Amino acid sequence: MGDISRFRRDKAKKLRSNTTEPEQMLWRALKAIPTYGTHFRRQVPIGSYVADFACLKARLLIELDGGHHSEDQIAAKDAARTRWLESEGYRVIRFWNAELTANMSGVLDTIYAALYGSLNSEATALPTPPRPDGRPSPSRGG
Template structure:
């Protein structure tokens, strides 16, 4: 559901990849131009072992310069509009900001 919505975002230059490899991890959704990672979590992410793994993974990604935003699966199904609004804010700084074309700059 979220993947379809991200592909339909009417924002020029906003490009998300799905199941993108970063280091030894695979992230759910990734916008290279903003180094923004979107993660979707199901109920099993409440388990102690899984939650600890998620924390370590997120800390590594953040040390590498990525921003990680997490949503519960139930948030996506209950209020997709609110989730998309949060993603827009992460991309452009505020809900009222004008969408500007994003360009992916490769790191060397």
């Protein structure tokens, strides 16, 4: 295992052990969303980044942002990160931490719709989508 891969996994492990209150809230709430044949993971290394939450089978990433993410420099880094993740075939949805407290049901509805196409879609097992370029997933050492 390479040093970079080990570093990313160690960083993700540290983040999992130091979760924020909003991350804990969403982690508990995600159990309400049916994910047949798959699941969400926390603090998932993907490329040089660590995603807050990931449903790898659906190639869906969820990022939680605190107030400091509205600062220009951090927002620019977030935008670059999102562009890279999307270029790798992931869909990224972002929520402000305050949204979890103010509207958790709306957050969960948005995640459900991202997984299944709409709120009216019946939850079914998600097929494993191919990567656009056929390479292995970056989270699996690709």
